[in-house]
Amino acid sequence: MKPSNFKILAILLIAVFLVATSAIWIRLSMEVANNFTIGFSLFLAASRLIISALILIPTVYKIKPSQVSTKAFYYAVIAGICLAGHFASWISSLAFTSIVASTTLVTTNPIWVGLLSRFFLKEKLSKSAILGIAIASVGGVLIALGNEGNINSGSNPLLGNGLALIGAIAASLYLMFGTQAQKSGLSIxxxxxxxxxxxxxxxxxxxxxxxxxxxxxxxxxxVYIAxxxxxxxxxxxxxxxxxxRWLSxxxxxxxxxxxxxxxxxxxxIVFQEIPPLSILWGGLILLLGxxxxxxGKNQPT
Structure with missing residues (x-):
C-alpha cells in the first residue's frame, strides 16, 4: 500500500538532511585530528563504507545467485568501485575547499550523467539539458573566482574544487552502473x-x-564516522x-x-564558515542550471 504523500515527503526531507550532515561530520573529524591530508580523508572514506558494509552483511542470505544474471553482479561491483572513487575524492575535497563549494559542485552529478549518457549510450541531450549545463558552467566559474583569496575558501580551493568535480563524475558513474545492476535483477x-x-x-x-x-x-x-x-x-x-519507489x-x-x-x-553554524557573496551566487546559479x-532531461530535442 502506498504511504501518504505527507509521509513520503517527510522521509525524503529527512533523508536530504541526513545526507547533508555528512560534510559536517567529515570536517569535525579533520579538525579534531588536526589532519587535513588526503591520507586522513581516505581513512574517513574507507571507515564510513566499512561500517556500512558490516551492518549490511547479515542480509547476504537474501542474495540468490541462481536467480540473478552474472551481468548484474558485474554492474554492482563496478558501481562499488565508482562509489569508492566518489567518496575518496569528495571527502578529500573538504580538506582543501569550503563546504559550500564542495557540496555544491559534488551535486552536479545529474549533468555528468547526461553528458556520460550522451558519450557512452549515444543518448541525445535535450535543449533544456544543454541550457542547464551552460547555466551551471557559469555558476561553476563564479565559485572558482569567488574562492580566490578568501579566508573561508580552504587551503587549496582549486584542488578541492577539482576533487569535488571528480567526486561528482564518479557518483554519476556509480548511479549509471547501479541502475543497470538493478535493472538486471538485483534488489536494492x-x-x-x-x-x-x-x-x-x-x-x-x-x-x-x-x-x-x-x-x-x-x-x-x-563517533563521527559511525x-x-x-x-x-x-x-x-x-x-x-x-x-x-513512490516519486519520480x-x-x-x-x-x-x-x-x-x-x-x-x-x-x-558549526564552523562560522561564511562564504563570500560570489560563491553564494555561483552556487545558486549552478544549482539552477x-x-x-x-x-528537461526527458523532453524531446
Missing part, C-alpha cells in the same frame, strides 16, 4: 550490499599507503532509494539539490 538491498562492500574493500588499503592507521585516533572521531555511516549513508541514501526520479533528484544549501547553513538540466 542486494545491490547496496555488493556495492558498499566492494567500495570498502577497494578503499581499505589506501589510508595505509599514506601512513594513516585505522587505530589510535580520538574516540570522538570514531554517524556518517549510519545516518548519512544507510538512512539518508536508503531514504532516497525508498522515495524513488526527477522530483527526487531536484530535492537532493537542497543538500548543499543545508550543508552550507550547518557550516555557518542542474535543475533546468534535470527537468
Amino acid at each position: 538491498s542486494n545491490y547496496i550490499l555488493i556495492a558498499y562492500s566492494t567500495a570498502a574493500i577497494a578503499l581499505f588499503p589506501l589510508p595505509l599507503l599514506f601512513g594513516i592507521k585505522y587505530t589510535g585516533h580520538s574516540e570522538i572521531i570514531y 554517524l556518517m555511516a549510519i545516518l548519512s549513508q544507510l538512512l539518508g541514501h536508503t531514504g532516497f532509494n525508498w522515495a524513488l 526520479p526527477t522530483f527526487v533528484t531536484l530535492s537532493i539539490l537542497f543538500e548543499p544549501i543545508i550543508s552550507s547553513f550547518l557550516g555557518v 542542474v535543475a533546468v538540466a534535470v527537468t
Whole structure:
C-alpha cells in the first residue's frame, strides 16, 4: 500500500538532511585530528563504507545467485568501485575547499550523467539539458573566482574544487552502473550490499599507503564516522532509494539539490564558515542550471 504523500515527503526531507550532515561530520573529524591530508580523508572514506558494509552483511542470505544474471553482479561491483572513487575524492575535497563549494559542485552529478549518457549510450541531450549545463558552467566559474583569496575558501580551493568535480563524475558513474545492476535483477538491498562492500574493500588499503592507521585516533572521531555511516549513508541514501519507489526520479533528484544549501547553513553554524557573496551566487546559479538540466532531461530535442 502506498504511504501518504505527507509521509513520503517527510522521509525524503529527512533523508536530504541526513545526507547533508555528512560534510559536517567529515570536517569535525579533520579538525579534531588536526589532519587535513588526503591520507586522513581516505581513512574517513574507507571507515564510513566499512561500517556500512558490516551492518549490511547479515542480509547476504537474501542474495540468490541462481536467480540473478552474472551481468548484474558485474554492474554492482563496478558501481562499488565508482562509489569508492566518489567518496575518496569528495571527502578529500573538504580538506582543501569550503563546504559550500564542495557540496555544491559534488551535486552536479545529474549533468555528468547526461553528458556520460550522451558519450557512452549515444543518448541525445535535450535543449533544456544543454541550457542547464551552460547555466551551471557559469555558476561553476563564479565559485572558482569567488574562492580566490578568501579566508573561508580552504587551503587549496582549486584542488578541492577539482576533487569535488571528480567526486561528482564518479557518483554519476556509480548511479549509471547501479541502475543497470538493478535493472538486471538485483534488489536494492542486494545491490547496496555488493556495492558498499566492494567500495570498502577497494578503499581499505589506501589510508595505509599514506601512513594513516585505522587505530589510535580520538574516540570522538570514531563517533563521527559511525554517524556518517549510519545516518548519512544507510538512512539518508536508503531514504532516497525508498522515495524513488513512490516519486519520480526527477522530483527526487531536484530535492537532493537542497543538500548543499543545508550543508552550507550547518557550516555557518558549526564552523562560522561564511562564504563570500560570489560563491553564494555561483552556487545558486549552478544549482539552477542542474535543475533546468534535470527537468528537461526527458523532453524531446
